[in-house]
Amino acid sequence: MSRLATRILLIDDARIEFLAFERILHKIPDYRPTLDWISTYSDARAALEQDQHDLYFVDFRLGPDNGLDLVRHARSRGMTKPIIVLTGHGNAAVDQAATEVGANDYLVKGEFDAVLLERSMRYAARNAEALAELDRRLAESKANARELSAQTKRRAAAEADVLQVLRQTMVDQEAERQRIAREMHDNLGQSVTLVQLGLDSIARNAPAQSDIADKATSLKRITHDMSKSLHRIAWEVRPTALDALGLEDAVGQLVADWEPHCSLTFDLHLGIGDLRLPPDVESALYRIIQEGITNVVRHANATRVGVILEKRGSDLICIVEDDGCGVPETKAGSTENASRRLGLLGMRERMALVNGSVELESHPEKGTALFARVPL
Numbered sequence: 001m002s003r004l005a006t007r008i009l010l011i012d013d014a015r016i017e018f019l020a021f022e023r024i025l026h027k028i029p030d031y032r033p034t035l036d037w038i039s040t041y042s043d044a045r046a047a048l049e050q051d052q053h054d055l056y057f058v059d060f061r062l063g064p065d066n067g068l069d070l071v072r073h074a075r076s077r078g079m080t081k082p083i084i085v086l087t088g089h090g091n092a093a094v095d096q097a098a099t100e101v102g103a104n105d106y107l108v109k110g111e112f113d114a115v116l117l118e119r120s121m122r123y124a125a126r127n128a129e130a131l132a133e134l135d136r137r138l139a140e141s142k143a144n145a146r147e148l149s150a151q152t153k154r155r156a157a158a159e160a161d162v163l164q165v166l167r168q169t170m171v172d173q174e175a176e177r178q179r180i181a182r183e184m185h186d187n188l189g190q191s192v193t194l195v196q197l198g199l200d201s202i203a204r205n206a207p208a209q210s211d212i213a214d215k216a217t218s219l220k221r222i223t224h225d226m227s228k229s230l231h232r233i234a235w236e237v238r239p240t241a242l243d244a245l246g247l248e249d250a251v252g253q254l255v256a257d258w259e260p261h262c263s264l265t266f267d268l269h270l271g272i273g274d275l276r277l278p279p280d281v282e283s284a285l286y287r288i289i290q291e292g293i294t295n296v297v298r299h300a301n302a303t304r305v306g307v308i309l310e311k312r313g314s315d316l317i318c319i320v321e322d323d324g325c326g327v328p329e330t331k332a333g334s335t336e337n338a339s340r341r342l343g344l345l346g347m348r349e350r351m352a353l354v355n356g357s358v359e360l361e362s363h364p365e366k367g368t369a370l371f372a373r374v375p376l
Contacts, residue, residue, distance in 0.1 A: 004122065005121065006054055007034045007053045007055075008025070008033050008034065008035050009057070010036070010037045010038070011038050011059060011070065012037070012059040013039045013062050014039075015039070017059070018039075028118050031118075044070055049074075049077060051079055053081065055082050055083075056082070057083075057084050057085075058071055059085075060106075061088075067085065067086075068103075071085065071098070075101065080131070080132035080135065083102065083124070084106060085105075086107055087106055088110075090111070094106060104124035104128050105127065166349065166353055170350065174279070178243065180237050184233060196220060196223045196224070199220045200216075200220070202216045232257065242283070243279075246277075247277060247309070248273065248275075250282075251307065251309060254289065254290060255293070263303070264297065264303065265305075266305055267304060267307070269307070269308045269309070271309065272310060272316070278354075284353065284374070285316070285318050285374065287347075287350060289307060291346075292307075292320030293305065295343065296324065300368060306321050315373050316373070316374045317372070317373055318371075319371055320369070322367045322369075325365060326362040326364045326367060326368055351374070354374055355374070357372070358371065358372045358373075
């Protein structure tokens with residue numbers, strides 16, 4: 001049961017109402033609170049702002065002023081103490097008006113006794129406590145929402161920073177790949193060519209069927225293999241066609257390089273022609289196709305692989321699909337499973353840097369399809 005207030009303030013412009021209220025209040029058994037009385041609107045407003053009482057009774061009319069304005073003012077300043085409105089005529093409209101401004105209950109003058117007054121005081125106290133708790137929880141929820149919003153903004157800013165670092169890392173990586181490929185092609189390739197020319201000269205000047213001629217011929221074969229390996233590695237590091245001719249030609253050359261070294265039949269459907277894309281988009285899609293074909297060769301046990309590259313609406317679509325064994329269910333801790341997950345994660349990170357996406361669909365014994373999409 002709620003404890004009755006010990007300090008009560010009555011706000012009413014008629015002294016007779018104060019005396020009548022005091023008599024009824026004293027009829028409540030074993031209850032002798034301190035009762036103060038204020039008769040003017042200005043004094044009442046000042047008293048409400050000081051908030052030194054446990055319970056407030058406010059007359060609906062204070063001469064020319066409206067007591068409901070006092071209640072509204074008190075609630076706007078954050079007061080949570082119980083307030084009961086006193087009115088000469090009680091009806092649903094008064095009840096609604098008092099509730100809307102923040103009163104906890106109302107009593108009709110001349111129609112309540114000590115029992116009803118005590119009941120109203122206890123009800124108003126419980127109602128005020130419930131509303132105060134509700135306000136506290138609402139304020140707490142708003143504070144949590146603000147903190148969550150701030151955390152979300154900080155997280156978004158941090159993710160944007162990470163994304164920018166990753167994007168710059170990818171750009172730097174591709175630039176370094178391009179530099180290394182050119183270095184291998186121009187410097188190392190030129191050195192191997194000079195060695196081949198020197199060996200040709202040695203072979204021409206050496207006596208026929210001599211050890212020198214045989215060794216020169218053997219070394220020429222080695223340098224020839226070195227030249228082919230340098231060309232292949234330089235292409236894998238950064239295909240020159242990607243910079244000079246574009247994505248479609250680079251993919252065609254990638255497939256042409258794979259065909260002699262595997263038993264796969266390639267089906268190419270390249271539909272972007274001479275369309276040049278931003279360098280980061282071309283690099284990202286090329287690496288996706290390169291990784292996709294490598295995974296098919298290593299894991300799929302397939303006979304055919306298809307590569308589709310085309311523009312659909314405002315998106316560029318890339319699909320690498322095979323007729324292999326699909327992605328098998330593997331143990332969570334297995335090296336193969338971890339490797340594939342990391343490969344797919346790397347693809348998704350790469351595509352995220354160009355606002356794209358990549359998904360994998362696989363069915364046992366029915367093959368695997370890798371779908372990549374980049375908005376243009």
